[in-house]
Amino acid sequence: MTDPYSLTVNGTDHQVVDAWLGESLLYVLxxxxxxxxSKAGCEQGECGSCSVIVDGSLECACLILAAAAVGCDITTVEGLQPGRGDFTTVQEAFIAEGAVQCGFCTPGLVVALTDLLARVPHPSDLEVREAISGNLCRCTGYGRILAAAQAAAKAASDE
Amino acid sequence: MTILSPTSIDEAVAALADPAIQVLAGGTDFMVEVNAGHRRPDKVLSLRHIPELRTWEQLPARDDPAHVRLGATVTYTDMLQPDLAQLLPALAHAARTVGSPQIRNAGTIGGNLATASPAGDTLPVLAALEAVVEVASPLGVRDIPVATFITGPKRTALSPGELIVAVRLPLLDGHQEFRKIGVRNAMVIAVASLALAVDTRTRTVRCALGSVGPGPIRATEAEEWLAGTIDWDRPAATTEAPDLAYFGRLVAGAAQPIDDHRGTAAYRRHAIGVLAERAAAQAFGAGSAA
Structure with missing residues (x-):
């Protein structure tokens, strides 16, 4: 057994006990x-389904050694949501635009687009495409996801 | 298993006295191997919490030419920021082609060097610019030119207990670019890549190739030939199409490609010639601005 360590996730400190220290942040979450x-898709940084924000930077949780992320400020898709059932602007836009089919990629896309809109409030379609280029969706063909990104940007600026 | 997360370079170097320790930077290669069960590290040295490794500085012209010194954990996203990108445009081009935003936020220049993949996107740029790798160990610090740092596919001149601390790149005066071929623009490993850098002060052209050999290859014969055809007093728009094509053929001749699941040797040799011709056209062809 190894020493426990603490991770700061969505503003709360969590103790991780009796864990193998080689576990990825994705596994620990x-x-x-x-x-x-955060979804476990490829576990090699290719699919983006485990996207999280670490110290303000969008990263794949599968590529982070959890025990080396002690002291980092980690935000998961759950932390974007002020309360269960209370969706963010990006999530509302996904629902309104029908950007969800099987839903497996959705949390990663929501985190990636939340990160983009925080930096670029009015992105062009090209900026959206580049921002989600590390997030694979095998159902939608991306059209409705691009529409949701623009709808979320508009909704945020109307608020 | 133990994980060390030092907060200074000195502490990290001291930890390297244990030769069994494995260095973890951005994790984009390391964790793929751990997740797949191909790497079972006993001791890990994480560089995530060493702020001084994530900095860069422009060294004044006490060195000739002036240099930029990049800390080992400067990320691809850092290389894309305008103040750094304008100093090292080819490096920024290469960084832009790496993986995805998630990968560019995590992956580091030191990691690209240490992994030494034949397809490492920054490696042709580092080779063309004749970058120098600063390596530290408990025994001291040494400089290794990139040309001798990469010794083969996924092999480097790093000794056990040595850590890449920084990379120094000279600031050149002239056109620079990076080109890459893969099956799409995002999330793609290069099938062929090329860096071209012009230095109008020394009247040289530097051209290095990636993914067409065991490591980055300098196309020296092609470089010298092209430099010899240019009117250096007025380098822009002075090179004719047949000369650009000949440069492409010389570069293709310098490649040492192999067949693999991403492409055939014949395709790679053809592609690298096309990349060279286009890059040279951008630098010296009609409408260029070198």
């Missing part, structure tokens, strides 16, 4: 901290 919103 899902299997140890009860935060299954």
């Amino acid at each position: 899902r299997e140890r901290l009860g935060l299954p919103g």
Whole structure:
């Protein structure tokens, strides 16, 4: 057994106990901290379904060694949501535009687009495409996701 | 298993006294191997919490020419920021082609060097610019030119207990660019890549190739030939199409490609010649601005 360590996720400190220190942040979030919103797709940084924000930077949770992220400020898709059932502007736009089919890629896309809109409030379609180029969706063909991104940008500026 | 997360370079270097320790930077290669069960590290040295490794500085012209010194954990996203990109445009071009935003936010220049993949996107740029790798160990610091740092596919001149601390790149005066071929623009490993850098002060052209050999290859014969055809007093728009095509053929001749699942040797040799011709056209052909 190894020493426990602490991760700061969505503003709360979580103790990780009796864990193998080689576990990825994705595994620890899902299997140890009860935060299954980040999805385990490829586990090699190709699909973006596990996208999280670490110290203000969009990263794949599968490529982060959890025990090396002690002291980092980690935000998952669950942390974007002020309360359960209370969706963010980006999530509302996904629903309104029908940007969800099977839904597996959706949390990663929501995190990636939230990150983009925080930096670029009115992105062009090209900027949206580049921002989600690391997030694979095999259902939608992306058209409705691009529409949702623009709808979210508009809704945010109307607020 | 133990994980060390030092906050200074000195602490990190001291930890390297244990030769079994494995260095973790951005994790974009390391964690793929861990997740797949191909790497079971016993001791890990994480560089995430060492702020001084994530900085860069422009060194004044006490060195000739002036240099930029990039800390080892400067990320691809850092290389894209305007103040750095305008100093090292080819490096920024290469960084822009790496993976996705998520990968560019995590992956580092030191990691690209240490992994030493034949397809490493920054490596042709580092080779063309004749970058120098600063390496530290408990025994001291040494400089290794990139040309000798990469010794083969995924092999480097790093000894056990050595850490890449920084990379120094000279600031050249002239057109620079990076070109890459893959099956799409995002999330793609290069099938062929090329960096071209012009230095109007020394009247030289530097051209290095990626993904067409065991490591980055300098196309020296092609470089010298092109430099010899240019009117250096007025380099823009002075090179004719047949000369650009000949440069492409010389570059293709310098490649040492192999067949693999991403492409055939014949395709790679053809493609690298096309990339060279286009890059040279951008630098010296009609409408260029070198």
